[in-house]
Amino acid sequence: GDSVTQTEGLVTLTEGLPVMLNCTYQTIYSNPFLFWYVQHLNESPRLLLKSFTDNKRTEHQGFHATLHKSSSSFHLQKSSAQLSDSALYYCARRGSGTYQRFGTGTKLQVVP
């Protein structure tokens, strides 16, 4: 199959603490393409970062993720959470057709 599994539900963090949102995937492809999208309240999803290369760190807007084929993972991290990071985060991967398959989303809530 080509599923994506994310940290379920709501993650609540205190401002300044590190962020880690988990994403693992199943794939039939030897070259998985993984994405993180972010959706702030009352907005549309937008691409945060993506990776096609094994063991290479990808960074954007303070967030980073590394695709690890050995563990089928693409976890999203940030060293210090900000209030503005509160949003819904989707991990996605290439589907079996010409589309992307999204996970169920993880809601991140950062509190003072």
Next chain:
Amino acid sequence: EAAVTQSPRNKVTVTGGNVTLSCRQTNSHNYMYWYRQDTGHGLRLIHYSYGAGNLQIGDVPDGYKATRTTQEDFFLLLELASPSQTSLYFCASSDGDWGWEQYFGPGTRLTVL
């Protein structure tokens, strides 16, 4: 930056009603997608298209039809709406297939009473 617009932004209909959701993108993207977003299920692909006249089935197509009339316009049709189709619908476009960034429209909130 890609521009994707959707109309209407909000729609209320009754069970059994007909609904058409419209999407237009103005950046000459080849691929267009229709998703529904529901808490606990995330974004689920309904239909997609890689050009005018083309239609591909997504993961949750039952109860939905779609038509791509031009490169810019992609429509989602609910011919006999049911309460289970109450959802937030997003259209998206991309310049290529699964490896390319998707640009999302603002969404249409549909309520079926």
